[in-house]
Amino acid sequence: MLSQLPLFAGGEIVRGFGRGSKELGIPTANFPLEVVKSLPESLPTGAYYGWANVDNGPVHKMVLSIGWNPFYNNKEKSVETHMLHDFNCDLYGQTLKICIVGYLRPERSFDSLESLIAAIRGDIEQAKAFLDEADKAKLKEAPFFTEKLCSSK
Template sequence: MEESCVHIIVSGLQNLGVYYGWAMVIGLNDESKVYPMVMSVGWNPFYKNEKKSAEVHIIHKFDRDFYGHEIRIAVCGYIREEKNYPNLKDLIDDINVDIEVAKKSLARQNYGNVKMDTFFNI
Protein backbone atom coordinates (compact mmCIF):
# COMPACT_ATOMS: atom_id res chain seq x y z
CA MET A 1 0.00 0.00 0.00
CA GLU A 2 1.30 3.45 -0.83
CA GLU A 3 2.87 5.35 2.06
CA SER A 4 0.37 8.23 1.77
CA CYS A 5 -2.53 5.77 2.18
CA VAL A 6 -0.88 4.18 5.21
CA HIS A 7 -0.57 7.63 6.82
CA ILE A 8 -4.30 8.29 6.31
CA ILE A 9 -5.26 4.90 7.76
CA VAL A 10 -2.93 5.19 10.77
CA SER A 11 -4.12 8.72 11.56
CA GLY A 12 -7.71 7.46 11.81
CA LEU A 13 -6.97 4.62 14.25
CA GLN A 14 -6.28 4.79 17.97
CA ASN A 15 -3.77 1.92 18.09
CA LEU A 16 -1.42 0.04 15.86
CA GLY A 17 -2.30 -3.62 15.54
CA VAL A 18 -4.73 -5.97 13.83
CA TYR A 19 -8.20 -4.82 12.79
CA TYR A 20 -11.16 -6.42 11.04
CA GLY A 21 -13.79 -5.12 8.69
CA TRP A 22 -14.93 -5.21 5.09
CA ALA A 23 -13.04 -4.73 1.83
CA MET A 24 -13.78 -4.48 -1.86
CA VAL A 25 -11.42 -4.57 -4.82
CA ILE A 26 -12.56 -2.15 -7.52
CA GLY A 27 -12.45 -3.28 -11.14
CA LEU A 28 -12.50 -7.06 -10.84
CA ASN A 29 -15.84 -7.34 -12.68
CA ASP A 30 -17.87 -10.13 -11.09
CA GLU A 31 -15.51 -10.29 -8.10
CA SER A 32 -16.02 -6.63 -7.13
CA LYS A 33 -17.99 -7.66 -4.08
CA VAL A 34 -17.54 -6.81 -0.43
CA TYR A 35 -15.62 -9.42 1.56
CA PRO A 36 -14.45 -9.77 5.17
CA MET A 37 -10.89 -8.64 5.83
CA VAL A 38 -8.25 -8.40 8.51
CA MET A 39 -5.65 -5.66 8.40
CA SER A 40 -2.33 -5.30 10.15
CA VAL A 41 -1.34 -1.69 10.77
CA GLY A 42 2.05 -0.79 12.21
CA TRP A 43 5.70 -1.73 12.07
CA ASN A 44 5.25 -5.45 11.42
CA PRO A 45 8.07 -6.39 13.85
CA PHE A 46 8.48 -9.94 12.53
CA TYR A 47 9.67 -8.53 9.19
CA LYS A 48 11.49 -5.60 10.83
CA ASN A 49 9.80 -2.91 8.73
CA GLU A 50 11.49 0.47 8.79
CA LYS A 51 8.24 2.26 7.88
CA LYS A 52 4.71 1.81 9.14
CA SER A 53 2.64 -0.35 6.85
CA ALA A 54 -0.97 -1.39 6.40
CA GLU A 55 -1.48 -4.89 5.05
CA VAL A 56 -5.01 -5.92 4.13
CA HIS A 57 -5.86 -9.61 3.91
CA ILE A 58 -9.19 -10.10 2.14
CA ILE A 59 -10.84 -13.32 3.29
CA HIS A 60 -11.72 -14.71 -0.13
CA LYS A 61 -10.03 -16.87 -2.77
CA PHE A 62 -9.66 -14.70 -5.87
CA ASP A 63 -9.01 -16.34 -9.22
CA ARG A 64 -6.39 -13.70 -10.13
CA ASP A 65 -4.06 -11.12 -8.60
CA PHE A 66 -5.31 -7.59 -8.11
CA TYR A 67 -2.07 -5.66 -7.68
CA GLY A 68 -2.54 -2.08 -8.86
CA HIS A 69 -6.30 -2.11 -8.27
CA GLU A 70 -7.96 0.30 -5.86
CA ILE A 71 -9.44 -1.24 -2.72
CA ARG A 72 -11.99 0.19 -0.34
CA ILE A 73 -11.96 -0.81 3.30
CA ALA A 74 -14.24 -0.18 6.25
CA VAL A 75 -12.69 -0.91 9.64
CA CYS A 76 -15.22 -2.29 12.12
CA GLY A 77 -13.14 -3.34 15.10
CA TYR A 78 -9.81 -4.03 16.77
CA ILE A 79 -8.49 -7.53 17.43
CA ARG A 80 -5.07 -7.15 19.07
CA GLU A 81 -1.81 -5.24 19.21
CA GLU A 82 0.98 -6.15 16.85
CA LYS A 83 3.74 -8.34 18.18
CA ASN A 84 6.91 -10.10 17.18
CA TYR A 85 7.10 -13.86 16.71
CA PRO A 86 9.95 -16.33 17.18
CA ASN A 87 9.10 -18.04 13.88
CA LEU A 88 6.85 -17.88 10.83
CA LYS A 89 4.61 -20.72 12.03
CA ASP A 90 3.59 -18.78 15.14
CA LEU A 91 2.84 -15.71 13.01
CA ILE A 92 0.68 -17.76 10.63
CA ASP A 93 -1.13 -19.40 13.57
CA ASP A 94 -2.07 -15.96 14.95
CA ILE A 95 -3.17 -14.74 11.51
CA ASN A 96 -5.51 -17.74 11.29
CA VAL A 97 -6.94 -16.90 14.73
CA ASP A 98 -7.39 -13.27 13.59
CA ILE A 99 -9.33 -14.48 10.54
CA GLU A 100 -11.67 -16.55 12.71
CA VAL A 101 -12.23 -13.62 15.10
CA ALA A 102 -13.03 -11.40 12.11
CA LYS A 103 -15.50 -13.88 10.60
CA LYS A 104 -17.35 -14.34 13.89
CA SER A 105 -17.43 -10.62 14.65
CA LEU A 106 -18.60 -9.64 11.17
CA ALA A 107 -21.44 -12.18 11.34
CA ARG A 108 -23.17 -9.85 13.81
CA GLN A 109 -26.02 -7.83 12.30
CA ASN A 110 -24.56 -4.40 13.03
CA TYR A 111 -21.36 -5.24 11.18
CA GLY A 112 -23.33 -6.77 8.32
CA ASN A 113 -25.00 -3.40 7.87
CA VAL A 114 -21.58 -1.82 7.25
CA LYS A 115 -21.11 -4.18 4.31
CA MET A 116 -24.25 -2.70 2.75
CA ASP A 117 -23.15 0.93 3.20
CA THR A 118 -23.22 3.23 0.16
CA PHE A 119 -19.44 3.58 0.57
CA PHE A 120 -19.17 0.28 -1.30
CA ASN A 121 -21.50 1.30 -4.15
CA ILE A 122 -19.60 1.81 -7.39
Protein backbone atom coordinates in the same frame (compact mmCIF):
# COMPACT_ATOMS: atom_id res chain seq x y z
CA MET B 1 -7.93 5.50 20.23
CA LEU B 2 -10.61 3.28 18.72
CA SER B 3 -13.45 5.80 18.81
CA GLN B 4 -12.74 6.50 15.10
CA LEU B 5 -14.18 3.11 14.14
CA PRO B 6 -15.69 2.32 11.78
CA LEU B 7 -13.01 3.90 9.61
CA PHE B 8 -13.15 3.96 5.81
CA ALA B 9 -10.10 4.16 3.53
CA GLY B 10 -9.30 3.41 -0.06
CA GLY B 11 -6.58 3.56 -2.66
CA GLU B 12 -4.63 1.73 -5.30
CA ILE B 13 -3.27 -1.72 -4.52
CA VAL B 14 0.54 -1.71 -4.70
CA ARG B 15 3.23 -4.34 -4.35
CA GLY B 16 4.11 -5.10 -0.76
CA PHE B 17 7.01 -7.09 0.61
CA GLY B 18 6.02 -10.29 -1.21
CA ARG B 19 5.62 -12.26 2.01
CA GLY B 20 1.85 -12.64 2.34
CA SER B 21 1.33 -15.29 -0.29
CA LYS B 22 4.82 -16.76 -0.46
CA GLU B 23 5.90 -17.09 3.17
CA LEU B 24 2.61 -16.98 5.04
CA GLY B 25 0.13 -18.48 2.59
CA ILE B 26 -2.07 -15.48 3.43
CA PRO B 27 -2.14 -13.09 0.45
CA THR B 28 -2.50 -9.40 1.20
CA ALA B 29 -3.46 -6.29 -0.73
CA ASN B 30 -1.29 -3.35 0.24
CA PHE B 31 -1.90 0.39 0.22
CA PRO B 32 0.67 2.97 -0.88
CA LEU B 33 2.39 5.01 1.82
CA GLU B 34 0.15 8.06 1.28
CA VAL B 35 -2.94 6.03 2.27
CA VAL B 36 -1.12 4.64 5.32
CA LYS B 37 -0.14 8.17 6.37
CA SER B 38 -3.73 9.39 5.93
CA LEU B 39 -4.98 7.17 8.77
CA PRO B 40 -5.36 8.85 12.17
CA GLU B 41 -2.06 8.85 14.07
CA SER B 42 -3.95 7.89 17.22
CA LEU B 43 -5.08 4.60 15.66
CA PRO B 44 -3.16 1.85 17.51
CA THR B 45 -1.01 -0.54 15.51
CA GLY B 46 -2.21 -4.12 15.44
CA ALA B 47 -4.68 -6.49 13.83
CA TYR B 48 -8.15 -5.31 12.81
CA TYR B 49 -11.17 -6.75 11.03
CA GLY B 50 -13.78 -5.36 8.69
CA TRP B 51 -15.02 -5.30 5.13
CA ALA B 52 -13.23 -4.77 1.81
CA ASN B 53 -13.85 -4.70 -1.91
CA VAL B 54 -11.82 -4.33 -5.08
CA ASP B 55 -12.90 -2.03 -7.93
CA ASN B 56 -16.44 -1.65 -6.51
CA GLY B 57 -16.96 -5.41 -6.71
CA PRO B 58 -18.48 -7.67 -4.06
CA VAL B 59 -17.72 -6.78 -0.44
CA HIS B 60 -15.80 -9.45 1.52
CA LYS B 61 -14.81 -10.00 5.12
CA MET B 62 -11.20 -9.07 5.84
CA VAL B 63 -8.49 -8.83 8.45
CA LEU B 64 -5.68 -6.33 8.26
CA SER B 65 -2.47 -5.39 9.92
CA ILE B 66 -1.57 -1.77 10.61
CA GLY B 67 1.98 -1.22 11.77
CA TRP B 68 5.63 -2.06 11.37
CA ASN B 69 5.35 -5.86 11.54
CA PRO B 70 8.01 -6.36 14.23
CA PHE B 71 8.59 -10.00 13.22
CA TYR B 72 10.07 -8.63 9.97
CA ASN B 73 11.56 -5.40 11.40
CA ASN B 74 9.87 -3.19 8.80
CA LYS B 75 11.22 0.34 8.51
CA GLU B 76 7.94 1.84 7.24
CA LYS B 77 4.45 1.53 8.63
CA SER B 78 2.15 -0.48 6.37
CA VAL B 79 -1.49 -1.48 5.99
CA GLU B 80 -1.83 -5.05 4.71
CA THR B 81 -5.34 -6.34 3.99
CA HIS B 82 -6.20 -10.03 3.71
CA MET B 83 -9.65 -10.51 2.18
CA LEU B 84 -11.46 -13.72 3.06
CA HIS B 85 -12.01 -14.52 -0.61
CA ASP B 86 -9.91 -16.30 -3.21
CA PHE B 87 -8.99 -14.05 -6.11
CA ASN B 88 -7.65 -15.80 -9.20
CA CYS B 89 -5.52 -12.88 -10.37
CA ASP B 90 -3.10 -10.20 -9.25
CA LEU B 91 -4.86 -7.12 -7.89
CA TYR B 92 -2.04 -4.60 -8.42
CA GLY B 93 -3.28 -1.29 -9.78
CA GLN B 94 -6.90 -1.93 -8.81
CA THR B 95 -8.75 0.10 -6.17
CA LEU B 96 -9.11 -1.38 -2.69
CA LYS B 97 -11.70 0.03 -0.30
CA ILE B 98 -11.81 -1.00 3.34
CA CYS B 99 -14.07 -0.40 6.29
CA ILE B 100 -12.20 -1.06 9.53
CA VAL B 101 -14.84 -2.24 11.97
CA GLY B 102 -12.98 -3.49 15.02
CA TYR B 103 -9.67 -4.14 16.76
CA LEU B 104 -8.44 -7.68 17.39
CA ARG B 105 -5.06 -7.38 19.09
CA PRO B 106 -1.97 -5.21 19.42
CA GLU B 107 0.98 -5.57 17.10
CA ARG B 108 3.77 -7.77 18.47
CA SER B 109 6.69 -9.90 17.38
CA PHE B 110 6.58 -13.68 17.28
CA ASP B 111 9.09 -16.40 18.13
CA SER B 112 8.62 -18.18 14.82
CA LEU B 113 6.96 -17.94 11.44
CA GLU B 114 4.62 -20.73 12.53
CA SER B 115 3.42 -18.77 15.57
CA LEU B 116 2.84 -15.68 13.39
CA ILE B 117 0.76 -17.75 10.94
CA ALA B 118 -1.20 -19.30 13.83
CA ALA B 119 -1.98 -15.83 15.23
CA ILE B 120 -3.20 -14.60 11.84
CA ARG B 121 -5.36 -17.71 11.41
CA GLY B 122 -6.83 -17.00 14.85
CA ASP B 123 -7.48 -13.39 13.81
CA ILE B 124 -9.32 -14.67 10.73
CA GLU B 125 -11.58 -16.94 12.79
CA GLN B 126 -12.37 -14.13 15.25
CA ALA B 127 -13.11 -11.73 12.38
CA LYS B 128 -15.53 -14.17 10.75
CA ALA B 129 -17.52 -14.44 13.98
CA PHE B 130 -17.52 -10.71 14.77
CA LEU B 131 -18.57 -9.75 11.24
CA ASP B 132 -21.60 -12.04 11.44
CA GLU B 133 -23.00 -9.86 14.25
CA ALA B 134 -25.87 -7.71 12.93
CA ASP B 135 -24.38 -4.32 13.89
CA LYS B 136 -21.15 -5.15 12.07
CA ALA B 137 -22.72 -7.00 9.13
CA LYS B 138 -24.74 -3.92 8.15
CA LEU B 139 -21.52 -2.03 7.36
CA LYS B 140 -21.04 -4.36 4.39
CA GLU B 141 -23.79 -2.32 2.71
CA ALA B 142 -22.14 1.09 3.29
CA PRO B 143 -22.50 3.40 0.25
CA PHE B 144 -18.71 3.92 0.41
CA PHE B 145 -18.19 0.58 -1.32
CA THR B 146 -20.00 1.69 -4.48
CA GLU B 147 -18.92 5.34 -4.61
CA LYS B 148 -16.05 6.57 -6.74
CA LEU B 149 -12.97 7.57 -4.74
CA CYS B 150 -11.87 11.16 -5.22
CA SER B 151 -8.26 11.76 -6.10
CA SER B 152 -6.37 14.25 -3.94
CA LYS B 153 -4.11 15.33 -6.80
